[in-house]
Amino acid sequence: MVVLAKGELEQIALPAAVQKAAPPLADVPEVDLGGGACRADAARAVVAACEGHGFFKVTGHGVPAGLLARVEAAAAAFFEMAQPEKEAAAAAAAAAAPGSPFGYGSKRIGCNGDLGWVEYLLLGVAAAAAAPLPAHGEASPSPSYGSFRDILNEYVVAVRAMMWEVLKLMAEGLGLKEKDALVRLVSHEESDSVLRVNHYPPHHELKQQGHGRLTGFGEHTDPQIISVLRSNDTSGLEISLRDGSWASVSPDRKSFFVNVGDVLQVLTNGRFRSVRHRVMVSSPRPRVSVIFFAGPPPRERLAPLPWLVAEDGGRRRYREFTWREYKASAYRTKLAENRLCHFETE
Ligand code: GA4
Numbered sequence: 001m002v003v004l005a006k007g008e009l010e011q012i013a014l015p016a017a018v019q020k021a022a023p024p025l026a027d028v029p030e031v032d033l034g035g036g037a038c039r040a041d042a043a044r045a046v047v048a049a050c051e052g053h054g055f056f057k058v059t060g061h062g063v064p065a066g067l068l069a070r071v072e073a074a075a076a077a078f079f080e081m082a083q084p085e086k087e088a089a090a091a092a093a094a095a096a097a098p099g100s101p102f103g104y105g106s107k108r109i110g111c112n113g114d115l116g117w118v119e120y121l122l123l124g125v126a127a128a129a130a131a132p133l134p135a136h137g138e139a140s141p142s143p144s145y146g147s148f149r150d151i152l153n154e155y156v157v158a159v160r161a162m163m164w165e166v167l168k169l170m171a172e173g174l175g176l177k178e179k180d181a182l183v184r185l186v187s188h189e190e191s192d193s194v195l196r197v198n199h200y201p202p203h204h205e206l207k208q209q210g211h212g213r214l215t216g217f218g219e220h221t222d223p224q225i226i227s228v229l230r231s232n233d234t235s236g237l238e239i240s241l242r243d244g245s246w247a248s249v250s251p252d253r254k255s256f257f258v259n260v261g262d263v264l265q266v267l268t269n270g271r272f273r274s275v276r277h278r279v280m281v282s283s284p285r286p287r288v289s290v291i292f293f294a295g296p297p298p299r300e301r302l303a304p305l306p307w308l309v310a311e312d313g314g315r316r317r318y319r320e321f322t323w324r325e326y327k328a329s330a331y332r333t334k335l336a337e338n339r340l341c342h343f344e345t346e
Pocket residue numbers: 101109110111112114122194196220221222223224293330331332333334335
């Protein structure tokens with residue numbers, strides 16, 4: 001990890017007044033996909049969680065524990081490599097999509113000056129091939145990156161299947177006539193999804209200087225439809241509650257955590273909540289998380305679903321826009337900004 005300049009330290013290290021750790025979230029909503037509950041109950045639980053925190057835990061997901069362990073080990077090995085090696089290894093991902101944020105990054109998040117105590121790998125996911133870029137089989141600059149990419153491909157296939165199941169349950173719980181209305185958006189061959197692997201290194205030296213808690217990834221909402229996160233056993237994730245306070249989410253490496261994204265808030269006419277969240281770094285152990293952000297095709301026209309507008313007494317809370325338009329607007333914002341306000345009808 002690169003040494004921080006003074007201005008950067010001020011942005012990442014919190015002032016003493018906000019050093020206090022957030023209390024744990026007491027009622028993490030849980031959805032068991034393993035058939036423990038009847039389907040209608042699971043669908044109701046998904047909807048209630050999306051309306052409440054906009055966040056829930058998924059158990060009984062069917063993604064093999066062995067695959068999760070391999071992803072975790074490969075990610076740790078990747079981030080242990082020397083800086084130039086990491087940059088070179090991931091350069092192919094950036095070259096495959098020029099002008100995109102893809103590739104390896106350290107501290108800098110997006111392109112509008114956001115900083116965090118994090119290094120990451122950001123990869124585009126080709127929906128048709130279910131493969132992060134660059135596609136499987138291409139020459140890789142290092143054998144270790146090549147095998148990491150293969151493991152991530154396997155992970156994407158498994159997580160997508162689980163995510164589709166969650167989206168089907170959502171559609172059922174919302175009473176949509178078209179049961180695959182949401183799955184369709186993320187499974188199209190042009191669907192624009194992203195895989196992010198984050199590594200939050202421990203910060204022994206800064207801790208000794210009195211900076212107990214650092215901002216790993218600053219507060220924000222995710223722009224896409226849903227995000228599916230899995231982390232190792234290190235804490236750090238916090239979500240914002242409706243009263244504006246923050247609650248920490250206890251890590252659970254056996255489960256996944258699902259976030260409602262901005263587009264899903266729009267599709268549901270504001271019924272589901274795109275949850276504001278952040279990652280704070282205070283643990284002596286590194287945190288590693290992998291997040292799959294499922295987005296629609298760039299040309300897709302997005303607007304509140306008619307059924308949900310009707311249920312809301314005909315009030316349409318957002319205007320229609322394309323995902324390309326939304327993304328362009330999002331990339332002009334800083335992380336913490338409210339990106340949906342530009343698309344509200346009143
Ligand atoms: C937040 C969710 C995903 O990590 C991400 C991020 C993206 C980036 O890191 O390039 C953004 C951020 C995220 C929202 C606003 C813009 C874009 C950084 C930023 C300041 C990959 C995404 O899709 O949006």
